[in-house]
Amino acid sequence: MMLRADVLVVGAGPAGLAAALAASEAGGSVIVIDDNPISGGQIWRSGLSQQHDVRARRLHEKLSLAANVRILQGARIIGMLDAHLLQIETSDSTSSIYFDRLILATGARERLLPFPGWTLPGVTGAGGLQALVKGGYPIAGKRVVVAGSGPLLLATAASLRSRGAKIVLIAEQTSMRRVMRFASALRHWPGKLIQAMQLRVQSLPSRYLPSSFVLEARGKDCLQQVSLRTSKGLKLVDCDFLACGYGLLPNLELARMLGCQTVGEAVSVDRFQRSSITHIFCAGEITGIAGVDSALIQGRIAGLAATERLTDAEVLFNERDRWHSFASLLAQAFSLRPELARLCREDTIVCRCEDVCYGELMQYDNWRGAKLQTRCGMGACQGRICGTATQHLFGWTTESSRPPLSPARIESLIATKAASSLAD
Amino acid sequence: MPEMLRVIVNGKPVLVQAGTTVIAALGEGAWVTRRSVRGTERGPLCGMGICQECRVCIDGVMHRLACQTACHEGMHIETVKATP
Amino acid sequence: MTLIADMLVIGAGIVGAACADALAQAGLRVIVIEKSEVGGGATAAGMGHLVVMNDSPAELALTRYSLHLWREFTAQMPLLHEYSNCGTLWIAADDDEYQAAQAKASNLQNAGIRCEMLDEQALYDSEPHLRAGLRGALLVNGDALVYPPKSARLLLESAQRLGAVVLSGEVRSLCKNGVRLGNGDVVSAGHVVVANGLAAKQLLPELPLRAKKGHLAITDRYPGMVRHQLVELAYIKNAHARCGDSISFNVQPRPTGQLLIGSSRQFDIADNKIDHGMMSNMLSRAVEYLPGLQKLNVLRCWTGLRAATPDGLPLIGEHPFLPRVSLAVGHEGLGITTSLATAQILRAQILGKASPLPLDIYSPSRFSLNEAAYA
Numbered sequence: 001m002m003l004r005a006d007v008l009v010v011g012a013g014p015a016g017l018a019a020a021l022a023a024s025e026a027g028g029s030v031i032v033i034d035d036n037p038i039s040g041g042q043i044w045r046s047g048l049s050q051q052h053d054v055r056a057r058r059l060h061e062k063l064s065l066a067a068n069v070r071i072l073q074g075a076r077i078i079g080m081l082d083a084h085l086l087q088i089e090t091s092d093s094t095s096s097i098y099f100d101r102l103i104l105a106t107g108a109r110e111r112l113l114p115f116p117g118w119t120l121p122g123v124t125g126a127g128g129l130q131a132l133v134k135g136g137y138p139i140a141g142k143r144v145v146v147a148g149s150g151p152l153l154l155a156t157a158a159s160l161r162s163r164g165a166k167i168v169l170i171a172e173q174t175s176m177r178r179v180m181r182f183a184s185a186l187r188h189w190p191g192k193l194i195q196a197m198q199l200r201v202q203s204l205p206s207r208y209l210p211s212s213f214v215l216e217a218r219g220k221d222c223l224q225q226v227s228l229r230t231s232k233g234l235k236l237v238d239c240d241f242l243a244c245g246y247g248l249l250p251n252l253e254l255a256r257m258l259g260c261q262t263v264g265e266a267v268s269v270d271r272f273q274r275s276s277i278t279h280i281f282c283a284g285e286i287t288g289i290a291g292v293d294s295a296l297i298q299g300r301i302a303g304l305a306a307t308e309r310l311t312d313a314e315v316l317f318n319e320r321d322r323w324h325s326f327a328s329l330l331a332q333a334f335s336l337r338p339e340l341a342r343l344c345r346e347d348t349i350v351c352r353c354e355d356v357c358y359g360e361l362m363q364y365d366n367w368r369g370a371k372l373q374t375r376c377g378m379g380a381c382q383g384r385i386c387g388t389a390t391q392h393l394f395g396w397t398t399e400s401s402r403p404p405l406s407p408a409r410i411e412s413l414i415a416t417k418a419a420s421s422l423a424d
Numbered sequence: 425m426p427e428m429l430r431v432i433v434n435g436k437p438v439l440v441q442a443g444t445t446v447i448a449a450l451g452e453g454a455w456v457t458r459r460s461v462r463g464t465e466r467g468p469l470c471g472m473g474i475c476q477e478c479r480v481c482i483d484g485v486m487h488r489l490a491c492q493t494a495c496h497e498g499m500h501i502e503t504v505k506a507t508p
Numbered sequence: 509m510t511l512i513a514d515m516l517v518i519g520a521g522i523v524g525a526a527c528a529d530a531l532a533q534a535g536l537r538v539i540v541i542e543k544s545e546v547g548g549g550a551t552a553a554g555m556g557h558l559v560v561m562n563d564s565p566a567e568l569a570l571t572r573y574s575l576h577l578w579r580e581f582t583a584q585m586p587l588l589h590e591y592s593n594c595g596t597l598w599i600a601a602d603d604d605e606y607q608a609a610q611a612k613a614s615n616l617q618n619a620g621i622r623c624e625m626l627d628e629q630a631l632y633d634s635e636p637h638l639r640a641g642l643r644g645a646l647l648v649n650g651d652a653l654v655y656p657p658k659s660a661r662l663l664l665e666s667a668q669r670l671g672a673v674v675l676s677g678e679v680r681s682l683c684k685n686g687v688r689l690g691n692g693d694v695v696s697a698g699h700v701v702v703a704n705g706l707a708a709k710q711l712l713p714e715l716p717l718r719a720k721k722g723h724l725a726i727t728d729r730y731p732g733m734v735r736h737q738l739v740e741l742a743y744i745k746n747a748h749a750r751c752g753d754s755i756s757f758n759v760q761p762r763p764t765g766q767l768l769i770g771s772s773r774q775f776d777i778a779d780n781k782i783d784h785g786m787m788s789n790m791l792s793r794a795v796e797y798l799p800g801l802q803k804l805n806v807l808r809c810w811t812g813l814r815a816a817t818p819d820g821l822p823l824i825g826e827h828p829f830l831p832r833v834s835l836a837v838g839h840e841g842l843g844i845t846t847s848l849a850t851a852q853i854l855r856a857q858i859l860g861k862a863s864p865l866p867l868d869i870y871s872p873s874r875f876s877l878n879e880a881a882y883a
Binding site: 368373402404410411414 | 544545546547548552657658661725727728782784785787788789791792794795801802803804805806807808809810
């Protein structure tokens with residue numbers, strides 16, 4: 001099947017939805033594709049209409065009324081067939097989408113670092129557990145240790161607690177001094193969610209332990225206990241879940257595959273959210289981790305700019321630019337301590353898809369050599385988890401993604417030929 | 425009253441609310457999805473379709489991501505626990 | 509910097525590594541120069557299929573001998589090579605192909621190679637996922653597979669234990685007493701072995717090598733779906749074609765349970781971009797033989813460039829007019845299989861010792877190379 005849109009938006013989180021709405025106001029056709037079962041991205045994962053945040057509900061309302069917007073959930077991109085043609089796959093079909101302008105809003109994922117026992121069932125990311133619980137996982141009565149770094153830990157703990165989880169403790173690797181400095185700096189950025197963040201940080205739960213990090217997860221067939229290093233020494237904690245994540249990283253695979261220029265861990269965009277490729281715009285966390293407020297306004301600017309309403313977009317620049325330094329504040333406050341790169345033992349798994357341990361990888365001095373010999377990065381996740389891990393552990397840089405962008409059925413790849421010839 | 429669905433997890437019928445993801449349908453205390461290359465049991469890690477640890481067999485098709493798939497009425501779900 | 513050695517091997521792919529090891533075993537001081545990763549070029553791109561091919565007596569002799577060497581080499585530590593004695597099933601779709609398979613069987617049996625014909629029943633007993641309506645197959649029991657980058661590394665490490673030195677660098681040109689690297693360094697050696705595949709043409713433009721691009725795809729793990737390497741008989745014709753694009757059914761079950769799917773051939777395209785049309789055709793062909801493949805997930809697609817000679821046999825031996833330069837290139841789709849035999853033949857030729865196989869058949873002098881092209 002071949003679909004057509006004036007503007008194609010990838011990602012139905014805050015940035016993507018804001019971009020779609022803005023673009024739709026110009027009257028042309030808009031398609032949004034997203035790989036989750038419902039819209040909302042990570043922060044609004046349990047459904048737009050369920051959110052406290054009125055912006056989510058408003059977006060939901062307006063987009064439902066916009067006849068020229070079509071949202072395709074459960075759709076993953078296989079690859080690009082041409083500069084204006086990409087191929088997607090759902091659970092039961094494959095389609096190609098022809099577009100004039102492309103807006104990438106692929107969001108962020110957590111930085112998941114290896115430590116002994118991290119592969120035990122029951123060990124997840126912090127946002128990871130939140131996502132699983134928002135998808136309906138029954139967490140009531142379960143003992144959870146939340147660990148890692150960043151304001152996401154507090155949001156996760158609050159979210160889990162509201163669903164009945166017992167938060168045993170929250171281990172933040174950064175120091176109390178830095179956390180407090182971060183909290184007090186938040187006053188420069190007004191906004192409901194920022195206020196909420198500030199409130200949470202200022203009234204930290206009693207079980208919040210800064211300068212602490214997980215050393216090991218233990219258990220027979222699943223997680224039973226976590227050992228942590230704290231400022232007061234070693235701590236052993238019994239629990240059912242360990243929700244551990246060390247900050248957020250942009251999902252850059254698609255942008256890189258398309259050839260968009262990146263600087264460090266972010267796509268470079270101009271003031272109109274335009275990437276180095278003229279018909280591709282980027283918005284939200286992929287331009288730098290800066291949270292939902294930034295994502296919403298970047299999305300709107302991208303949607304306006306993609307539909308040539310540049311003057312309308314310019315009006316929003318000041319508000320958007322206020323968030324630039326928020327991103328660096330976040331990065332600085334929660335920068336990772338060096339001990340986190342030294343937690344692995346020789347038998348600690350680093351590549352989870354192919355079961356490659358730290359000891360095997362240590363012998364190599366670059367990603368490509370290690371990958372060829374150990375098969376690290378050749379499994380189903382194609383290096384998304386272990387690439388980040390080895391970058392943190394060894395400083396290796398990974399290669400650009402090859403198609404398919406995510407695992408794709410053979411029948412879909414066969415359909416590629418017909419799909420690309422349709423374009424000609 | 426939320427809409428309920430009936431799915432079959434490793435041969436056993438389970439009632440879940442509409443909108444529940446497959447991983448959540450595995451049930452309380454049971455969230456082993458697959459076996460690793462060296463045979464150890466694994467469960468979900470990232471919760472958002474990236475780590476591929478939550479691969480299960482859904483309606484006869486292997487390697488589908490449980491964290492990103494919503495249950496539908498009559499769905500057959502098999503994890504590594506289906507063939508111990 | 510000037511380094512000195514007896515032998516300088518250009519390229520640490522499977523062929524270069526095998527040559528380095530063979531030469532080091534003869535007590536020579538060997539330097540290997542590799543511009544990227546050991547086994548990272550065509551060696552990493554291929555299937556690692558160890559297969560006896562009998563389209564010509566020369567090819568049969570080379571592959572048979574080489575497989576014998578592989579069995580010895582992997583015997584002690586098969587797991588390190590990810591060696592699997594999967595055998596090859598040459599599939600016959602109809603009576604004509606079945607007859608062709610029978611002729612092939614006779615030929616192989618006469619050469620002492622263990623194989624047997626499978627009729628329809630036996631074929632489906634062996635491989636239940638093949639589509640209905642096939643006539644049978646030829647099973648070559650001794651064929652196998654390895655994971656080539658590991659084997660290349662093991663060969664190189666063996667050479668290093670005997671004193672061989674591996675240098676990181678790119679050879680820009682051959683010079684009077686050795687080679688000149690990209691950074692200007694000269695590495696001197698009594699003898700140079702050119703074993704860097706297609707890239708040899710940049711050093712020696714007169715070599716009759718053409719790129720033959722191939723596409724591959726690997727699936728997620730589906731253990732037990734396929735047990736042998738499955739190849740259609742038309743593969744043979746396609747491998748020897750002198751022009752045109754071609755695809756053949758060729759599926760390998762990796763020990764991991766993943767399925768490695770090939771094969772395709774395109775002439776003279778030197779880029780590594782994936783051609784969606786070729787990939788699509790290749791996968792369609794695979795699905796024709798294995799309908800169950802349709803719903804399987806592919807994790808990765810890639811391409812590789814084979815180096816092909818006009819007669820389909822590699823160039824092994826002394827350069828026709830450059831003194832103290834030997835070649836070990838042009839292996840087309842049989843680089844992994846014939847690497848070990850190549851090394852033995854090359855060593856014999858260089859040292860003037862008795863060669864396990866007749867030298868003239870693989871000698872580069874069998875082609876009249878244009879001396880002027882070099883100057």
